[in-house]
Amino acid sequence: MSASILYLQVEPSLITDVNRIFEGYEYLALVSTVDRAKGIIKLRATPDTMPEVKEIVEHLPVFVQVLTDFKEV
Numbered sequence: 001m002s003a004s005i006l007y008l009q010v011e012p013s014l015i016t017d018v019n020r021i022f023e024g025y026e027y028l029a030l031v032s033t034v035d036r037a038k039g040i041i042k043l044r045a046t047p048d049t050m051p052e053v054k055e056i057v058e059h060l061p062v063f064v065q066v067l068t069d070f071k072e073v
Contacts, residue, residue, distance in 0.1 A: 004050040005042050006057070007067040012039040014062045021060065029053045034072060042072070 006029070010018055018041060019031040029043040045053045057064055 004045050004047050004053075006045070006050070006053060007034070007040065007042050007070040007072075008057065009065040009067055010039045010041065010062060012036055015039060015041055017062060018060065018064070021056070025056065028056070040067065040070070 008018070015031075015033055015036065022029050022031050022043070028049055029045040032042050032044065034040040034042055043053055043057070057066065
């Protein structure tokens with residue numbers, strides 16, 4: 001099963017908060033920091049759990065921008 005990746009941008013000071021939220025969901029997605037200064041993170045999930053991950057992202061208690069065209073260097 002291949003991984004699905006979702007890139008997000010959040011306030012840099014909130015990266016840890018987003019990570020802890022996903023820890024609370026039993027690591028439904030793994031959170032990795034791509035660019036701490038810009039607040040860019042990626043969520044890695046399986047294709048079958050990605051719909052749940054997207055739903056959680058939509059309801060996070062912080063402002064999150066989904067980066068649909070982001071390409072990691």
